[in-house]
Amino acid sequence: MTPEQMKDASLLELFRLEAEAQTQALGRGLLVLEREPRRADELEACMRAAHSLKGAARIVGLDSAVQVAHVMEECLVAAQEGRLLLTPEHIDALLAGTDILLHVAATDAARAEQASQAVPGMVQRLQELLGTPAPKPAPKPSVALPVEPEPQVAPKAQPVAEAQPSSEPKPVADAPRRRASEEGSERVLRVTAERLNQLLDLSSKALVDSQRLQPQLAALQRLKRLQASASRLLDGTRDVAGNSLDPQAQAFLADARRLVGECQQVLGEQIAELDAFAWNAGQRAQNLYDSALACRMRPFADVLGGQARMVRDLGRELGKSVRLEVDGVSTQVDREVLEKLEAPLTHLLRNAVDHGIESPEARRLAGKPEQGTIRLLARHHAGMLVLDLRDDGAGVDLERLRQGVVRRGLATEETAARLSEDELLAFLFLPGFSLREQVTEVSGRGVGLDAVQHMVRQLRGGVRMEQRAGQGTHFHVEVPLTLSVVRSLVVEIGGEAYAFPLAHIERMRSLAREEIVQVEGRQQFWHEDRHVGLVAAHQLLQRPEGSTPKGDIPLVLLRERDNIYGVAVERFIGERTLVVMPLDARLGKVRDVSAGALLDDGTPVLILDVEDMLRSVEKLLASGRLERIDGQGRQSAGQRKRVLVVDDSLTVRELQRKLLLGRGYEVAVAVDGMDGWNALRSEPFDLLITDIDMPRMDGIELVELVRRDARLQGLPVMVVSYKDREEDRRRGLDAGADYYLAKASFHDEALLDAVADLIGGA
Structure with missing residues (x-):
């Protein structure tokens, strides 16, 4: 609460702040006193906390809280003076009293009423444990009926006789200031979580943006090297030509050398300035991000409030x-x-x-x-x-x-x-x-x-x-220090970057192709004295297969309890600390993906949901549609490439099928776009050849569906049509076709050459 908010707050709100701080101190101290009932410093601290609460309750007119705090104070004073040895029964009653003091001024009226109703019983219980006789008229107030004339004590008057100036704060509003001084004499301001999240998001983006200057520096350095090469070429030209050039050509050559030299000097100065600016900007962005992140960090003690009390109370309940x-x-x-x-x-x-x-x-x-x-x-x-x-x-x-x-x-x-x-x-x-x-x-x-x-x-x-x-028993729990950043292994899948959180990775390794074996129709490898299933990452994520890694297969090993799987990726990019950027809520739950992030160069990367991926692996294994992976991460050699021909003309279908079969391809046919779409979703193909004008679904619609499907969008597509106008060709290519061939002009070799260009030989 800021000082301005304190000025506007009611006394009751300020008392709630006071009660929250003092009851926490009481709770901690009483748990210590249960183990060491004669510990003087804790007795003094608890007594002062009860005394401060009594004075604060008087100021705001909470008589029930005054009664409870007063009898708690008497109990603690008796323990200080050696007249009472605190037992677990005393601690039970005192802890219950702290609960009443915390709730008696609660914003929830029902809770406050319930706490007030418990006051008489609590006071009687403490008095019985204290051994105090029935209260007699005395300067101190009776717990049943206060004797002191409360109406004569104005809220802003001097404290009553029992409240010593040295031990009780002047106004209750000083409680937050005292807590601030206890935390290192720093001012404490309350900021909404949304503001902190915005600050962290902006600082993380500033940190990423500062890294984008490095590629610009590298480009300028390359330009400087090119200028140096140009200068050397001009020098070589002058040496070779010697005096054979006429005076005008020699003047042009000298001017060119001078201009190149000036360009090199200016460029060198700009590179030095940009380098210094990039370093300073990076440092400032890093410091800004570290400071923003530190604003969200709190000591682990904050989660322990009431845990020690809960353990103690539950233990006593269970004997x-x-x-x-x-x-x-x-x-x-x-x-x-x-x-x-x-x-x-x-x-x-x-x-x-x-x-x-x-x-x-x-x-x-x-x-x-x-x-x-x-x-x-x-x-x-x-x-x-x-x-x-x-x-x-x-x-x-x-x-x-x-x-x-x-x-x-x-x-x-x-x-x-x-x-x-x-x-x-x-x-x-x-x-x-x-x-x-x-x-x-x-x-x-x-x-x-x-x-x-x-x-x-x-x-x-x-x-x-x-x-x-x-x-x-021992429980070992590991969680990230912050959900704002995640340490990840960045890999390439389907030509794009993805990140595996390190906390969910068993290990990473390279797998030699000769280590792959076939067990019960599935590809597996030997790891830690057991066979481990092998799955292609691009098939899991329904991405087209990217570039073929040479040599060993990069693997990420994922474990869930006793189940372990090897996920084949295209290459390891490296370990990175990524700033987590939540996905738009309108997307809902995206399968296998938990969030997004940006790499240092600004490249977007998706952070994978490993638990979701493990479920996807199990579904893929159950379906029996695993892609085979050889030593280079591709489908096994020896399988003929498959082509789907979609055309409503029987003659054209058969002509194309026979041509492709004769060249060694495996061919399937479909009678229209709908039939072709069903075939594509049920079987794998290396190439789609389609006509445009067909019933139920034309070729343009089919191509658009293919390009929108995550699993099929990398499939090469060829359009073969009688329409040979430029606008028809443009329409097919704009829809996503890779090749457009007119039926009126195509011949056997034209079709086969186009197929070979797209997917290679059979």
Whole structure:
């Protein structure tokens, strides 16, 4: 909230800000006091927070909040003075009091009313734990009926007698300023997420634009070299001619040498200036982008609000003693990633408390401390946020899990007996799978780990689970530090650039053609002691096959649990950090694509949705229509090239078919455009030859459909028609035909030569 907004805000709104900050401090301190009930600094901090809230509540006239804060303060003062030793029951009541203080002034009227109704019971509970007798008339207010004359205290008057100037802020509006000073004495301004996204988008485009100066510099350097060559040629001409040139020619030659020299000097100066400008512009653009990105980054601690409290409360509800230890709270993460991490992190923590940590009796029998520990570590690694969550519980009962797999019909007893530990643990991530026999408020519905995996994958990350019997469970989560940029492997597919996010790639490698084998009608290769299926990337993306890579086949290996596939691409362009540009929402979900980006030179690139691609691979395998790939990534040699002839004239069809068959091509025929379109969609062809005037669908419509289809748009097309006017020829070529041949003038060799020009020999 800006200072201008603070001036216009009501006292109640300012109290909400104060309550939010102080209750967070109370919550953290009380969890520490539960472990170390005599820790003086935490007792002092919690007492002051309760005292500040009491004074702030008085100013805004919230009597119920005054009562709760007052009795909480008395409890903490008694602990400070040694008259009371805080127990978990005291902490329960004090934490419940912080909840009431947070909600009593909520904008939601129902929530505020509910909190106010809970005040009398909460005050009585704390007084009973404190051992305080029934309140007597005294200078301090009674929790049931305040004795102090509240109406005599004006909102802007001096604080009441209990509020010490040294411990309570003058106005409540100072709370945001105090929080700003605690964060490094920097002014804190609230900016909408949309503004930050716009700033990051503009800065990323500025960064890309700054890189476009490099090709211009390279072109100027090439021009400078050409001018140097021209100067040398002029010098050579002068040396060869000697004195044989007349004076006028010698003057022209001297002027030409002088002008070339001046051009070289000017060009050299401009290159130096442009080089300096490009370097400075690149640095400024990079700094601008880094600063814009930093505005979106927040410490990992922001996602932990209430998690320690949730772990503690859930443990007590289940009759367990559990504490959460966190390391790496200052690790910087994108705000959007933090927001989306809260739900899966909560699932994992609740899972650890419910399924992992044993009861105090079971831990005592196992020789463990009665209090269980969950440790959460956040760190950066290779441009990713890595979360390691470990508990010191019992781990996973693998035999019980194996029986659960068989009982749910997911595997036979023989198959389940052969499953490895990793394969068994993978079942825990299936939708609806749970080891709980009965559904409770905490678990039993089988949505925990399935939801975690789904949400982590939405963040373009991954989750892995390990366990050690009797020693605990370990969840390893990796997600990008920011969704605004993604580290990717850029490859060429169908002559265009595509990007695989590195987080979803098993590895990249080159495959020698002699390593490809045929297994059950599919092409596979040997990798890590297993056969791996081979799929052409251009077929997956329904793109025409691009240039043929020479030598080994570039492969990207993708893994989903135990399934691994090799995707053949045309070449590796390199590893790049790409600024993510979301696709227009009007496009909906584009199959196999998650977003767009620009390379350093401004070339557009599509960022692939690897999970979607894996589903496309499975569908392609199920269809049985895999293209065969040889050692150079093309269809296997030895197969004759196929030509589709579309013409409504039986005579013309047969003439063309016989000519092409005689040259060694494989030929299929269609009687009109509709018949030809159905044939193209059901079978692969290397060339389409079509007439124009046909029933149901003419040749122009057929060519336009072919050019609009992603899978067929690279198919060579020849039009053979009786219409030989220039406008007819132009109409066919404009529709997308590669060759136009008039029937009136064509002969055998003309047709065959045109076919050979388009697709080569049979």
